[in-house]
Amino acid sequence: MDNSGSDSSASDTEGPPPSPGVAGPSQGRKRASNHEGWKRVLAKAKLNKGEAYISPASQRAIPQRVIGAPCRDGCFTKVTQAGVHSIFHHFWGLADYNPQNAYIQKMIDVMPVKRKRTEAEVSRRSVTRVYHVSYNNIRTKMCLPGFMAVHGITKKRIDNAIRKMTHTATPLLDLRGRHKSANKIGGRKAGRIRQHIRLLPAMTSHYSRAKAPNRLYLDSTLNIRKLYDIYLTWMSEQFPQEERVSFHYYSDVFTCEFNIGFEPPKVDTCTICDTLQMALSNATIEQKAEQQAKLDDHKREAKKAQDFMKRLQDDNNLETRAVCMDLQQILPTPKLHTSVAYYKRKLWTYNFCIHNLKTKYLLALMPANKQPFYNNIIDAHTAGITEDIPTDEDADDLDELLTYE
Known part of the structure; x- marks a missing residue:
């Protein structure tokens, strides 16, 4: 063997x-940890998309963004109903706060005041804003209520976007939530x-x-x-x-x-x-x-x-x-x-x-x-x-x- x-x-x-x-x-x-599954992360993503969500802070139900009522100046007629829906869906389809701000800044022209309407030396209105939308490569002038209604946003959102523009017309990034934790080791x-x-x-x-x-x-x-x-x-x-x-x-x-x-x-x-x-x-x-x-x-x-x-x-x-x-x-x-x-x-x-x-x-x-x-x-x-x-x-x-x- x-x-x-x-x-x-x-x-x-x-x-x-x-x-x-x-x-x-x-x-x-x-x-x-799955950060993408956190409630506040999901809520922020839905907020940027204009979808309905539950606020993590107040637990309130925030409704979905919708197109506002037509303005008295007939701005919706200038763009047509199809154009209004296209602009609205493309704006919220960006799903990001910074590109949305850049778009708002691009659609607004900030110019000096042409006509003074007060006798005071210093007026509260220092500039004039001219609002536009673009559809089929045609840039159309709109009023403020019409601009807000087409995009489903508030005046505060517009003010914040204009404020986050530098003197060279470049947008500032949103720095909220990007600070370093003081307790981080x-x-x-x-x-x-x-x-x-x-x-x-x-x-x-x-x-x-x-x-x-x-x-x-x-x-x-x-x-x-x-x-x-x-x-x-x-x-x-x-x-x-x-x-x-x-x-x-x-x-x-x-x-x-x-x-x-x-x-x-x-x-x-x-x-x-x-x-x-x-x-x-x-x-x-x-x-x-x-x-x-x-x-x-x-x-x-x-x-x-x-x-x-x-x-x-x-x-x-x-x-x-x-x-x-x-x-x-x-x-x-x-x-x-x-x-x-x-x-x-x-x-x-x-x-x-x-x-x-x-x-x-x-x-x-x-x-x-x-x-x-x-x-x-x-x-x-x-x-x-x-x-x-x-x-x-x-x-x-x-x-x-x-x-x-």
Whole structure:
């Protein structure tokens, strides 16, 4: 019977895999806020379109914009009813406050007063406004009531648009709601949080990367509250003069920007994957393509081996058997709760498992002190693997044994 080894690179028996630090912010495990779905954002969009909406501030129902009543000067007749409807729908179809203001400013000519109608030295009317509309490339003069009725707007809206015009006749942008929040935390404070989280040794799940490729795991004894306490200690030691953030802000950054959990994965990580991933994160721009290609090639080879192992498991060939061997990392050492321990790698006590893919028979072996004649527990049990693992009633037909490590 031939024993041929097939390394699927699922795990390495030379020692525990390195614990990569958190590379940087990625898609967080907490769902991001959908700003487009906020009530005030939806209300503002409907306001700019002239649609009916509920005011977020007063909770009043604001009716839809409609064409006003015709003026006494017969301006609607000059433009025709079709022109009035076309101008109205195109104006509100802009759906943006700034282009609408620019349109209003374009349709109004501001000129000096030609005739003084008061005996006072200084009149309240300093300029005269001449209103126009354009339909079929014909610019038609209108009165103020007619101009407001055609567009479904008020005089206040016209005054605001004229006031937001510079001396060079260029419109000013609407700056409402564009100020910086006085309570916003950013810059160095937020950077210290990210810097602290990147210092933590995190591990990934090798076999579960298809379901959660960006998921990282920290020590299971940690939680966000303990992590925040460690952050306070770290800030006191490294940056005593800088201000700390609150627990709630630290928690928001941790959950929204980082996809990190505290429950360890059910399977171990691949040493080669972790090594290549660390090399990729520390590579220069010129080296990134090469390191990424190595990582992709390694994952493709691992995928081929896993697919082949699955075919062997489902194969009914009585002359071939396959067993899978792996080391489960089950016991971290030492198990300390001091803050400095959370920045260090742990030693792991492994459980050596041998799984018969045909019969589903499982053999778990630990620890090494029960094998006094072998320095390596792996050599001890692989030497007698054919005797330790029973096959089935067709074992006499067995001709080839494939081992996966």
